[in-house]
Amino acid sequence: MQTRPIADGVWTDEQPPRLIGGRDRETGRIVFPMPAGGEAERYEAVPLAREGTIWSWTVQRFPPKAPPYAGPEAFEPFALAYVELPGEVIVESRLTGFDFDALACGLPVRLTTIPFVEAPDGATLVTYAFEPMP
């Protein structure tokens, strides 16, 4: 079955993947995602650390409004977090593989990709998520 990312340039093609951030050419400050359009000139694309810790988290317990939400029709609550990539940036991400009851700030996590939704052409759209460290 065909799969493709929800958007290009959000994470690297390598396995396992890394998110792509933007480093401010003057200040060194890192943002995620890599800015597009006119703002992009200030930044250079940099692959971010694969591993980090949960800085904060919540569980999305009700279906987000659509649009903009474009997830599967049958809604399943999902956990999400701000993940601190040490010395780089704190990124927002879905979490995968966690019991909601076990979520806590400070837990170590690493990046992976997960199936998100089926596109109209039948392909599976994939998004990024952080999972527990083994």
Added chain:
Amino acid sequence: MSEAVYIVGAGVHPFGRTEGRSGQDQALVAIRVALADAGLDWSDIQFAYGGSHAAGNADAMVSRLGLTGMQFINVKNGCATGGSALFGVAATIRSGEFDLGLAVGFDKHPRGAFNDMPSDWGLPDWVGETGLMLTTQFFATKIQRYMFEHGISETTLGRVAEKAFENGTLADHAWRRMPVDLETILQSQMLSDPLTKYMFCSPAEGAAALILASETRARQIGGPMIKLDAAAMRTRPPGSFEVFAPSIDVVRGGTATELASRAAYEAAGIGPEDIDLAQVQDAEAGGEIMHMAENGFCKDGEQEQWLAEGRTRIDGRLPINTDGGCLACGEPIGASGLRQVYENVVQLRGAAGARQVPGDPRVGYTHVYGAPGVSAVTILSR
């Protein structure tokens, strides 16, 4: 502030939902109440600043109020709309350009309003498509981190909401007029951990209007003299954490609230220890907790003890959100900031009836905060 500015008239249209009455119609009611409160006619008003987030232009109301040719400037500044309008009126009076003006804020949001799209916020579509763009997530993750760092319990979040609904029962202009007990709040539907259904405010409707005057003019009018000691509005500094942020800086910074608060204390020449009552942004229960510290009323983490001891109740040492705040009044974005000022005017006059803060309060503080990192603070005294 060089020239003293006074609030000589205050009015609200009840918050909540009023079927069949537009946002502008609600603002007209608030303006007429404020005029009557000051004993003035519309033709006395020399200028106005006003606005709404989603209920139309404020200046369009001149066709209903009277075509006096007066100056009317529209303000659209998100959650700081009311605060910015008030700043504009106060600064204009201090400049000597005019000596009697109106600040008005109103809104009318349908149930489930605020359908933000990624492109409006300069974000790629996938952020919204994958379900990472909800204000509720921002509120939840911000307080979740704060609770982790500063030892705040879920019970304390619940106590904030319990107090809000209790105060709301005493305020004529509040929307939620029924008390909700702590257990019900904590056990209600979890929307976005750690925040339950009763810990969030809802989009709503309402309007508030204030009439301001120079000292000379205020004395001529002859009502209670409520002085505007400070009105400050600020935007975010580096390293703040704001709504819809796909990333935040590892080096954590300050907040727009801290900047606005500092500016207001400086203008008023007083500190947080001098405040007798405060209205702070409580779009959800966590916000009130964090804003207590950001506005200097307590240190991070002390809220746990403050709430347990009831220090922010109407009969406590520092009553906060005495009309139930956004939790009990709902959130019409353009009106909330001026509702807070209205509430302090009524409290400082000693006219708040069943919800009157005891002990003859002399100094009142208001604070709003909103997207994308704006805050407005006022300090009133008598």
